[in-house]
Amino acid sequence: MKFFTPLAVILVCVGMYFLYISPVSMEVKALVQKKTELDDVLQKVKDLTQKREEVSGAYNSISQADIDKLNKVIPERFDSVAFANDISTVATQNSLTFKDYKISDSVPESQESSVEQKGVTPFRVSIVSFKVTGQYADFLRFLNKIETSLRLMDVIGLKVEQDPKQDKNSTATMQYTLEISTYSLK
Structure with missing residues (x-):
């Protein structure tokens, strides 16, 4: 036990x-x-x-002024009337005549493949074309003003022609056809 x-x-x-x-x-x-x-x-x-x-x-x-600047660089929506007014104002300030404003929406080729993969692009590209008429020096000032503006734009096409309305005895005015791509979020 x-x-x-x-x-x-x-x-x-x-x-x-x-x-x-x-x-x-x-x-x-x-x-x-x-x-x-x-x-x-x-x-x-x-x-x-x-x-x-x-x-x-x-x-x-972030100050409201800075937010306004950011909205100017890439706005929420593309306002074609305001954009045309801005370009027309800059052209007029540089002694150029603004005419033949046209707009079309486009997706760049480099993004077509990403669109297929993701289904949605983060921004919208608008192609704007217009003509301005004036002297070469004025046109250079106009381009400089566009280049230094806050709005994000790419010049994708430029065509220079003699102004068809110009008479032989006047100073050389040219007609410049610009094609610009601009961006917006929607």
């Missing part, structure tokens, strides 16, 4: 270990690991919240 009691206690302890303590110990380890993962996620959420607040503060600190 002396031998049987310690053996029974040892067998009960070993049985308790394998039947109760070991599974509970594994459960506790899994829960500790899950708690560590959740703590990491919680820390990342806190970091992202702090970063969001920093970015939001920086965004809110």
